[in-house]
Amino acid sequence: MGAGMRHEAILRIPVSDRELARAFLAALLPEAEEPPTDRLRAEVKLEGRVLVITIRASDTSSLRAGLNSYMSWLKAMESACSVAGGAGHPSGSRRGPA
Numbered sequence: 001m002g003a004g005m006r007h008e009a010i011l012r013i014p015v016s017d018r019e020l021a022r023a024f025l026a027a028l029l030p031e032a033e034e035p036p037t038d039r040l041r042a043e044v045k046l047e048g049r050v051l052v053i054t055i056r057a058s059d060t061s062s063l064r065a066g067l068n069s070y071m072s073w074l075k076a077m078e079s080a081c082s083v084a085g086g087a088g089h090p091s092g093s094r095r096g097p098a
Helices: 018-033 060-085
Strands: 007-014 040-047 050-057
Touching: 007 060, 018 040, 018 050, 018 060, 040 060, 050 060
Parallel strands: none
Antiparallel strands: 007 050, 040 050
16 A cells, blocks of 8 residues: 555456446546545556456545445446446346346
């Protein structure tokens, strides 16, 4: 962890196909490259079809805010995929009745 970044969370999200994983990565990279505050750092990468988001923060409030932001963006992308092509859940599993 970087200096002053004492808290860390790692999200590992399996994505149903490689193209969708790349699209999610491309959507999140600008957020990781330009953090809104110096109290937070994020790294976004792909490991195969698994989207890995590492969030480091100087305090728990910043970590929570970062987690909330990335989870909200993921949910928005999931919803957009459902509406656009029925791809639905990033891992390919659908919730609720078919």
